[in-house]
Amino acid sequence: xxxxxxxxxxxxxxxxxxxxxxxxxxxxxxxxxxxxxxxxxxxxxxxxxxxxxxxxxxxxxxxxxxxxxxxxxxxxxxxxxxxxxxxxxxxxxxxxxxxxxxxxxxxxxxxxxxxxxxxxxxxxxxxxxxxxxxxxxxxxxxxxxxxxxxxxxxxxxxxxxxxxxxxxxxxxxxxxxxxxxxxxxxxxxxxxxxxxxxxxxxxxxxxxxxxxxxxxxxxxxxxxxxxxxxxxxxxxxxxxxxxxxxxxxxxxxxxxxxxxxxxxxxxxxxxxxxxxxxxxxxxxxxxxxxxxxxxxxxxxxxxxxxxxxxxxxxxxxxxxxxxxxxxxxxxxxxxxxxxxxxxxxxxxxxxxxxxxxxxxx
Amino acid sequence: xxxxxxxxxxxxxxxxxxxxxxxxxxxxxxxxxxxxxxxxxxxxxxxxxxxxxxxxxxxxxxxxxxxxxxxxxxxxxxxxxxxxxxxxxxxxxxxxxxxxxxxxxxxxxxxxxxxxxxxxxxxxxxxxxxxxxxxxxxxxxxxxxxxxxxxxxxxxxxxxxxxxxxxxxxxxxxxxxxxxxxxxxxxxxxxxxxxxxxxxxxxxxxxxxxxxxxxxxxxxxxxxxxxxxxxxxxxxxxxxxxxxxxxxxxxxxxxxxxxxxxxxxxxxxxxxxxxxxxxxxxxxxxxxxxxxxxxxxxxxxxxxxxxxxxxxxxxxxxxxxxxxxxxxxxxxxxxxxxxxxxxxxxxxxxxxxxxxxxxxx
DNA sequence: ATTCTTATCTAAAACGTTTTGAGTCATTAA
DNA sequence: TTAATGACTCAAAACGTTTTAGATAAGAAT
Numbered sequence: 001x002x003x004x005x006x007x008x009x010x011x012x013x014x015x016x017x018x019x020x021x022x023x024x025x026x027x028x029x030x031x032x033x034x035x036x037x038x039x040x041x042x043x044x045x046x047x048x049x050x051x052x053x054x055x056x057x058x059x060x061x062x063x064x065x066x067x068x069x070x071x072x073x074x075x076x077x078x079x080x081x082x083x084x085x086x087x088x089x090x091x092x093x094x095x096x097x098x099x100x101x102x103x104x105x106x107x108x109x110x111x112x113x114x115x116x117x118x119x120x121x122x123x124x125x126x127x128x129x130x131x132x133x134x135x136x137x138x139x140x141x142x143x144x145x146x147x148x149x150x151x152x153x154x155x156x157x158x159x160x161x162x163x164x165x166x167x168x169x170x171x172x173x174x175x176x177x178x179x180x181x182x183x184x185x186x187x188x189x190x191x192x193x194x195x196x197x198x199x200x201x202x203x204x205x206x207x208x209x210x211x212x213x214x215x216x217x218x219x220x221x222x223x224x225x226x227x228x229x230x231x232x233x234x235x236x237x238x239x240x241x242x243x244x245x246x247x248x249x250x251x252x253x254x255x256x257x258x259x260x261x262x263x264x265x266x267x268x269x270x271x272x273x274x275x276x277x278x279x280x281x282x283x284x285x286x287x288x289x290x291x292x293x294x295x296x297x298x299x300x301x302x303x304x305x306x307x308x309x310x311x312x313x314x315x316x317x318x319x320x321x322x323x324x325x326x327x328x329x330x331x332x333x334x335x336x337x338x339x340x341x342x343x344x345x346x347x348x349x350x351x352x353x354x355x356x357x358x359x360x361x
Numbered sequence: 362x363x364x365x366x367x368x369x370x371x372x373x374x375x376x377x378x379x380x381x382x383x384x385x386x387x388x389x390x391x392x393x394x395x396x397x398x399x400x401x402x403x404x405x406x407x408x409x410x411x412x413x414x415x416x417x418x419x420x421x422x423x424x425x426x427x428x429x430x431x432x433x434x435x436x437x438x439x440x441x442x443x444x445x446x447x448x449x450x451x452x453x454x455x456x457x458x459x460x461x462x463x464x465x466x467x468x469x470x471x472x473x474x475x476x477x478x479x480x481x482x483x484x485x486x487x488x489x490x491x492x493x494x495x496x497x498x499x500x501x502x503x504x505x506x507x508x509x510x511x512x513x514x515x516x517x518x519x520x521x522x523x524x525x526x527x528x529x530x531x532x533x534x535x536x537x538x539x540x541x542x543x544x545x546x547x548x549x550x551x552x553x554x555x556x557x558x559x560x561x562x563x564x565x566x567x568x569x570x571x572x573x574x575x576x577x578x579x580x581x582x583x584x585x586x587x588x589x590x591x592x593x594x595x596x597x598x599x600x601x602x603x604x605x606x607x608x609x610x611x612x613x614x615x616x617x618x619x620x621x622x623x624x625x626x627x628x629x630x631x632x633x634x635x636x637x638x639x640x641x642x643x644x645x646x647x648x649x650x651x652x653x654x655x656x657x658x659x660x661x662x663x664x665x666x667x668x669x670x671x672x673x674x675x676x677x678x679x680x681x682x683x684x685x686x687x688x689x690x691x692x693x694x695x696x697x698x699x700x701x702x703x704x705x706x707x708x709x710x711x712x713x714x715x716x717x718x719x720x721x722x
Numbered sequence: 723a724t725t726c727t728t729a730t731c732t733a734a735a736a737c738g739t740t741t742t743g744a745g746t747c748a749t750t751a752a
Numbered sequence: 753t754t755a756a757t758g759a760c761t762c763a764a765a766a767c768g769t770t771t772t773a774g775a776t777a778a779g780a781a782t
Binding site: 022023024025026029036037038041060062063064065066126 | 729730731732733734736737738739
């Protein structure tokens, strides 16, 4: 017994057809803009559909056409708690982009240790058109599962330089390069990187860009000048404390941060130690635009490389839906966005222009 | 052309039936526990299904049975940004409770001015089994829409004392009563309420409980002793500042807060003004258990009425799914949970036991 | 007159499940 | 022996859509 809302029977293709003396097939084609239907009847059909407030039953449609108008997003609870700050903004933007195309979002929060299981489950249920993934890691089990399963998905980020799946990414090497170039131009020679988790692909890219552009400017990159860790204020704070704790010639004069949350901790440490920003230390951070922590609102307004996380949502949706619709040119489904540089007051000319005194930590 | 995952064909009722020499109908009944199927064949079927990793196609199921195994949650973006702190926890708990019963959650973040439109859209698509609502208001348009549309839904909270729809609520009057009783027992006579938004049903209940239990103890409730507003730290702070700003006999010695976020602001104000807690002012707050703001971690650990928001998720899911499954006894689908009282150090005996000096603000 | 187009439409199959109505077969009651 | 019961199973319909493979009719070309 269907517990549906069957007050005032729902219009179907058949009911419209009957009221017009047409077959369901013709009605379907008329509404979906197929060319084999006469203009006169098409207009009649459209008018009747409007009158009866016809809405195609998505379930029936999915059963035959394979498209449900629902996509899935699985977030990892332990991992996401750390990045909770951006979560709501991203979800909300994603939801808006999808709703604009009448697609819905199934959200699953996973506490599972097996990160693939949720995808397996959702895929097997057969209700979804595709998935949106984020935070890919090198050698990501979710991606290889979805690939071999032949599922549609789009990734926010890439887990390697050259991949075969559709993605939207920012140019993370360019992010580092932009920051490093700026600090080098300002005369800095001891530049450190407070990076994100080592196992995430974007961290590796940031690191790579950091190293190569420093080497291009003839700087050495001692291993201690790069620290990986979770993207928390706490982590930024203790990392910066440790960095400032060395001998004078070992202290960085420029710090590149992976996110504004990290930068907040770094700045707190600097201020606590009585360091002048940007006199003693310049800070530049990447900014994903988390509303709770605007870079302009820092004690010393923060110079950033800028690319809002939320601005990735619309392209991601577009790419995924194109893939679902059968758009096959893979080249058109891979986009890389370049970051902007926003100059604020946390960066300035280097006062101490010495090289790293020891590079053999 | 279905763009499905058809590598290594997905098991269907037919394919299982063929491999066993049975009809799809028998397989279906065997798996769904119908009594008309022999125990021997049932075991054979179950084993085969396990081997082939059979998962029922939810779309096909929905088409005939009217159940899709997907429920919807619509959150209001502007409204939710304020309560962002609890959002992730609630979503995550909801998702876990649903997944345990193999049901998925469609999340829609609404920026629409018309709060009913998202429900209308989702309902018309015909893919959902029901909805979970939260934050009902007196005269809530969403509820009346879903009621007249005959949709399944469950509400976290109630928009009136006695309603006809399934809900899970906490006893918000008891919340206030518990807090007021405690403060009265400690000898307080000037007790204020820093309440949530005036247009939400639970705020009205808290207010009601606050007023009646104070009157029962023979206290007057001057209008100025109750303030409504958004549940933010800022709001708590400025409200408390205003309250402490009056003449001595107008200052409350006990403050009841609607949430720990409000309480954080109230405590900040008290500390800033050099007031002793609980000597000069006792603070008791309701605690929804937001992980970012544990009541025990306050500068002065906070006495609270305690009922975790997340603990509402499992009952809500249970109620909704019972309703979807056709459970008809409405009485069994309405639950009210009582709050606990957790005593910490923010409450103590009143030093100043005077009544409100003026009640005609 | 016959065949080919072209334009328009229909009938029927398909998607995978649940459910209805109808069996089949053995066992028991008459 | 026949009928009735009970235990089990199956064929077919149904859900509402899309899509394939015709069907029909009119006009044009042969």
